[in-house]
Amino acid sequence: IYKLVSVVTEKRRHSAHPTVKAKELGCQDAAFYPNGGFLGFKSIKEMQAADKAKLFPDFMIKRQDFMSGLTGRVCSTFRISLLGQTMYFTSDPKNIQAMLATQFADYDLGPVRRANMSQTLGNGIFVQDGKQWEHSRALLRPSFVREQISDLELEERHVQNLIDVLKPQQDGWTAETEIQTLFFRLTIDSATEFLFGESVDSQLVEADSALRTPGKHAKRATDELAFSKNFDSAQRHMAQRFRLGDMYWVHNPKEYKENNRIIDEFVKHYVNLALKKSTSEKKAEEGRHGYVFLEALAEQTRDPKELAAQLLNILLAGRDTTASLLSWLFNQLLRHPAVFATLRATVVETFGTYDDPRDITFATLKGCQYLQYCLSETLRLWTVVPGNSRRTNKPTTLPRGGGPKGEDPIYLPAQVEVNYSIHVMQRRKDLWGEDADEFKPERFQGRRPGWEYLPFNGGPRICIGQQFALTEASYVVVRLLQKFDRIMPGAHELEGPITSNLTLTNSPGKPVTLRLHEAKA
Numbered sequence: 001i002y003k004l005v006s007v008v009t010e011k012r013r014h015s016a017h018p019t020v021k022a023k024e025l026g027c028q029d030a031a032f033y034p035n036g037g038f039l040g041f042k043s044i045k046e047m048q049a050a051d052k053a054k055l056f057p058d059f060m061i062k063r064q065d066f067m068s069g070l071t072g073r074v075c076s077t078f079r080i081s082l083l084g085q086t087m088y089f090t091s092d093p094k095n096i097q098a099m100l101a102t103q104f105a106d107y108d109l110g111p112v113r114r115a116n117m118s119q120t121l122g123n124g125i126f127v128q129d130g131k132q133w134e135h136s137r138a139l140l141r142p143s144f145v146r147e148q149i150s151d152l153e154l155e156e157r158h159v160q161n162l163i164d165v166l167k168p169q170q171d172g173w174t175a176e177t178e179i180q181t182l183f184f185r186l187t188i189d190s191a192t193e194f195l196f197g198e199s200v201d202s203q204l205v206e207a208d209s210a211l212r213t214p215g216k217h218a219k220r221a222t223d224e225l226a227f228s229k230n231f232d233s234a235q236r237h238m239a240q241r242f243r244l245g246d247m248y249w250v251h252n253p254k255e256y257k258e259n260n261r262i263i264d265e266f267v268k269h270y271v272n273l274a275l276k277k278s279t280s281e282k283k284a285e286e287g288r289h290g291y292v293f294l295e296a297l298a299e300q301t302r303d304p305k306e307l308a309a310q311l312l313n314i315l316l317a318g319r320d321t322t323a324s325l326l327s328w329l330f331n332q333l334l335r336h337p338a339v340f341a342t343l344r345a346t347v348v349e350t351f352g353t354y355d356d357p358r359d360i361t362f363a364t365l366k367g368c369q370y371l372q373y374c375l376s377e378t379l380r381l382w383t384v385v386p387g388n389s390r391r392t393n394k395p396t397t398l399p400r401g402g403g404p405k406g407e408d409p410i411y412l413p414a415q416v417e418v419n420y421s422i423h424v425m426q427r428r429k430d431l432w433g434e435d436a437d438e439f440k441p442e443r444f445q446g447r448r449p450g451w452e453y454l455p456f457n458g459g460p461r462i463c464i465g466q467q468f469a470l471t472e473a474s475y476v477v478v479r480l481l482q483k484f485d486r487i488m489p490g491a492h493e494l495e496g497p498i499t500s501n502l503t504l505t506n507s508p509g510k511p512v513t514l515r516l517h518e519a520k521a
C-alpha cells in the first residue's frame, strides 16, 4: 500500500509540477529552432521542398548545422515547434541510446505512429508497443535463426535470374542498365519465396514475354507489379503524413486508400493459401522448398488479420531494405573505382571465380572483412533508415542537450515526440573525423563502433533481420563481382548531386544506371 501511495503521489507531483521535477533533476531545455514560422508552417514547407528535391537527409544535416552556428557549439539536440506541437530532434548517441536501451521503458513508438502506419501495415511489429510488441517479437524470432536465414541455394536461383537479364553484348559490356530496379525485383523474388513458399518471380516476366508464350509467371508478376507500385506509393504517403506530426490525418488522399486496398488483396491471397494448406499437403511438399515463414507462423496463429499484418511488416522490412543497401553500394562503387577493384580482387581471391566458386557460406561471407567494410561504410553514409522517432509514455528525460552548453539533461513530459536521425549522427565530423563525408570502407578496420553507428537500431528493438540482410547482400555482391570485372557509370549517372528517394526507407534518387563488363572464364 505504501508503495502504491508513493507511486501515485509521485506521479501526480510529476505531472502537476513539471518545472519542480525538472529542477530537481538538474534539467534545462534544449535550444529552439527559430525558423519554423507561424505555427511551424515554414518548417513544413522546408521539409516538403527538401522531399521534392530528393534531398531530405541533406536537409536534416543543414538544419543541425544551422543550429550549431546559432549556438556556437555542436548542437545535436534541439526543440522544434510544429502545428502547435513541441517536439525534439537529436543526433546525439547518448540520447539515442537512452531512448532505445537505457530508458527503453519510458519511450514507445507511440499512438501517433501506430495510427499513421497501421492503415497500411495493420497491427504488425512496426507499430506495436508493450505486450503486443513482445508477442510479435517472440512470434517472429524463430524465423530468423541462423539455419533459416542462410539458405544460399534459394538466393542463388534468384541471382541466376538477375544475371540472365544482365546479358553482355559483343564487346563484353552489358547495355546501360538500371541496377536498382533489378535489385528491387531480386529481393521481392527471394523475400516472397522465403515468406510465402512461392516466389512472385518478377525477374522472369521478361523471359516469358521474350518467348511470346502466355507466361506461367505472368499472372503472379502482374499482381506483384501492382503490389509493388501501390506499396511504394503507400510508403510515400506515410512519409508525408509523418512530416505533419500529430496532424498526420490531414493527409489522407484517395490514392492512399486505393493503395491500401490493393496491398490488402495481395497479402490476403497468400494468407488464405497458407491457412487452407493441410498438414498432409505440407508434408508432401517438404523437399520442394525449405523453410516457409508464413507456414511456420500459421502453426502459431490462425488469425488471418494477424497473419496478414505480420507478413506485410516483414515484407516491408525484407524487400526495400536489402535492395536499398545493394543500390547504394553500387552507387558508391561507380564513384570509387579503386574500392571496386579492391573488392573484386578480394571476392575472387576468397571465393574463386563465377564458374568455379568455392566455399560461399554464411560464415565465410561474414568473415570476408573487406566486403563487410564496404557494406558497413555504405550503411554509414547512406543508411537505409535515416530518420526515426520515439514518444515518451511517461515524464522522463533525455540525458543530454539542455542548457547553454548542451550538457544538461532535458525534462520531457509524457507524449512528447523525439525525432532522431542516424543519417545525421553517422556523418558528424566530431564523431567520425574530418573525412566523415567520404566513402572509405577501410575506416572500419580495427574499429568497433558503439552507439555512434546504428544502421540496424539498438537495444531490445534491434533489427531482427540484420544477419538475413547482410548475408543476402553479401551473397549477391560476391556472385556479381565474380561474374563482372569492370563497372562503368551510365551516361547521366554522375550528373548533379546524389539524391535520395526517401519514404520509410531510403534508396538512391536515380536508379543507379551502369554497364558491367563480363570477366573472362
Ligand code: HEM
Pocket: 125, 126, 137, 140, 314, 317, 318, 319, 321, 322, 325, 384, 385, 388, 389, 455, 456, 457, 460, 461, 462, 463, 464, 465, 466, 468, 469
Ligand atoms: C540493410 C537492411 C536492413 C536495415 C538497415 C534495417 C534496419 C532496421 C531498423 C533501423 C529498424 C528499427 C526500426 C524502428 O525501431 O523504428 C529495424 C527493425 C526491424 N527490422 Fe530491419 N533492417 C534491415 C533488414 C531487415 C530484414 C531483411 C528484415 C526481415 C526480413 C528486417 C526485419 C526487421 C524487423 C522485424 C524489425 C522490427 C524489430 C522490432 O521492432 O522489434 N530488417 N530494421
